[in-house]
Amino acid sequence: MPADNPARPAPRDVALVGGRVLRLTPDWAGEQEEATVLLRDGRIAAVGADVEVPAGAEVVDVTGQWVLPGFVEAHTHLGVHAEGEGWHGADVNEKGVAGARLRSLDGLDPADRGFADALAxxxxxxxxxxxxxxxxxxxxxxxxxxxxxxxEMLLRAPVGVKSALGENPKRGGGSAPTTRMGVAAHLRDAFSAAQRFAARRARAVAAGDPVDPAVDAERDQEVLARVLAGEIVWQQHAHRADDIATAVRLAEEFGYALVLNHVTEGHLVAGMLAEKALPAVVGPLLTSRSKPELRNRSVAVPGILAAAGVRIALTTDHPVVPIQFLALSATLAVKEGLDRDEALRALTVNPARILRLDDRVGSLAPGLDADVVVWSGDPLDVMSRAVRVFVGGRQVYRWADGEGVVADPGTGAGPA
Structure with a gap:
C-alpha cells in the first residue's frame, strides 16, 4: 500500500460486529450472513460468524446494518475534472498533443469535492x-x-491507456482525424510504431547493446508496447455498435487486452461480446440522449449484457453523473432487468476483476485492503445510505446527526 501519513495515528484493530455481511468474493452466490469483519493493519484480517475479537480492538456494533466491500467505480474523471470548476477548469483533454505518455495522475487534484461525494x-x-x-x-x-x-491515494498506475472512438475524438481539432476511418488509421499507425519500437528494443537487448531511455515520440511507443505485451489494458471509449466492433477488430489485430467503456449499443452486439469474453464498463445510465451516439441509450443494457454472459461493471462517468449516484444506477438497472446479485457484483468484484485490481479491492476477503462500507440498509434501496466508510482500515466517513463527515486527510482526525 502507499506510504501512510506519519502525522496520523495508525488505526488499531477494528471489529464490525453483528452486521448483515455480503462478501462479494468471486464465488459469491448472494449469501448474506450475520458475521464479524475484523480489520487489522489496513487489511481485512477475518470475516465470519466465529471470528474472535482480539483484546483491545475497537468494537463497532453494526447490528441491523449491511456490510459490503467499498464500491469500485471503473470510469471517472475525479480530480481531473473537479466539481464546481466547469469545463474551463477540466484537466481531462490535452489539446493538440495527446498520447499514451500523458498520465491522469499528473492532473489529479485530491482536494476535488467529488472525492467526498464518492465516500458518501x-x-x-x-x-x-x-x-x-x-x-x-x-x-x-x-x-x-x-x-x-x-x-497517498494511489492504488495502482498505470492500469491502462484510455482511447476514444466515435464522435468525440473526431471533434478534437488541429491535426486530429475527422472521420471514423481516420481514427482507426491513427490507432493502427500508433500500434505499428509501438511494434517496431518493441522489436528494436528486443534486438538491442539480445545483442547486449545499451538501451537508452525513450525520447520524444518514443515515449508514447514505449507505453503502447506495454499494452501490446499485456502488461496494462486498453480502455476503449465506444458507444455505437459499429465503434464497438471496430474496437474488437483492432484488439484482435494487435492482440491487446480490451476493456470496453460506455457500450451504449452493447445490446446490439451482446452475443459477440460474450463469445469473445470481452468485459464491459456500462454507463452512464442517468443521462439524456444528448448526442447522436446515445440515441439507443437504455437502462436495460446492463441486464441484457449480463444475461448474455458478459462481465459488466457500472459507471457514472463522474462528473457526467455525480458519483454518489452509482448505487442508484444499479437500482434502476435492476428495475429494468439486471439480476440483483449481478448488480452488486457490477459495483464491486466485477470492476476489480476487469481492471486487475481484485488482488487488492472489490471483496470482503482476508488479505484484501480494509475498504469496507456499512450501509443503513440494502444499498440498492434508494432510502439507504452509507453510514460508515473505512479506507485502509481507518474510518474516513460517518453519517451522523443528519450530515456526513469526512476525516481530515491531513491529520486523519474524525469522524467519530
Missing part, C-alpha cells in the same frame, strides 16, 4: 481516466477516494 456514495476506489477528446488520451490510474496527496 460508498465508493472507495475510483479509476481516473483522461477525457475522450483525443484518440489516445493517456494513462489511467486507480486511486482510493480519501487522502492528502496523490501518492
Amino acid at each position: 456514495g460508498g465508493v472507495t476506489t475510483a479509476m481516473i481516466l483522461p477525457g475522450s477528446g483525443n484518440v489516445v488520451g493517456g494513462q489511467t490510474a486507480a486511486v482510493k477516494t480519501w487522502g492528502r496527496t496523490v501518492q
Whole structure:
C-alpha cells in the first residue's frame, strides 16, 4: 500500500460486529450472513460468524446494518475534472498533443469535492481516466477516494491507456482525424510504431547493446508496447455498435487486452461480446440522449449484457453523473432487468476483476485492503445510505446527526 501519513495515528484493530455481511468474493452466490469483519493493519484480517475479537480492538456494533466491500467505480474523471470548476477548469483533454505518455495522475487534484461525494456514495476506489477528446488520451490510474496527496491515494498506475472512438475524438481539432476511418488509421499507425519500437528494443537487448531511455515520440511507443505485451489494458471509449466492433477488430489485430467503456449499443452486439469474453464498463445510465451516439441509450443494457454472459461493471462517468449516484444506477438497472446479485457484483468484484485490481479491492476477503462500507440498509434501496466508510482500515466517513463527515486527510482526525 502507499506510504501512510506519519502525522496520523495508525488505526488499531477494528471489529464490525453483528452486521448483515455480503462478501462479494468471486464465488459469491448472494449469501448474506450475520458475521464479524475484523480489520487489522489496513487489511481485512477475518470475516465470519466465529471470528474472535482480539483484546483491545475497537468494537463497532453494526447490528441491523449491511456490510459490503467499498464500491469500485471503473470510469471517472475525479480530480481531473473537479466539481464546481466547469469545463474551463477540466484537466481531462490535452489539446493538440495527446498520447499514451500523458498520465491522469499528473492532473489529479485530491482536494476535488467529488472525492467526498464518492465516500458518501460508498465508493472507495475510483479509476481516473483522461477525457475522450483525443484518440489516445493517456494513462489511467486507480486511486482510493480519501487522502492528502496523490501518492497517498494511489492504488495502482498505470492500469491502462484510455482511447476514444466515435464522435468525440473526431471533434478534437488541429491535426486530429475527422472521420471514423481516420481514427482507426491513427490507432493502427500508433500500434505499428509501438511494434517496431518493441522489436528494436528486443534486438538491442539480445545483442547486449545499451538501451537508452525513450525520447520524444518514443515515449508514447514505449507505453503502447506495454499494452501490446499485456502488461496494462486498453480502455476503449465506444458507444455505437459499429465503434464497438471496430474496437474488437483492432484488439484482435494487435492482440491487446480490451476493456470496453460506455457500450451504449452493447445490446446490439451482446452475443459477440460474450463469445469473445470481452468485459464491459456500462454507463452512464442517468443521462439524456444528448448526442447522436446515445440515441439507443437504455437502462436495460446492463441486464441484457449480463444475461448474455458478459462481465459488466457500472459507471457514472463522474462528473457526467455525480458519483454518489452509482448505487442508484444499479437500482434502476435492476428495475429494468439486471439480476440483483449481478448488480452488486457490477459495483464491486466485477470492476476489480476487469481492471486487475481484485488482488487488492472489490471483496470482503482476508488479505484484501480494509475498504469496507456499512450501509443503513440494502444499498440498492434508494432510502439507504452509507453510514460508515473505512479506507485502509481507518474510518474516513460517518453519517451522523443528519450530515456526513469526512476525516481530515491531513491529520486523519474524525469522524467519530
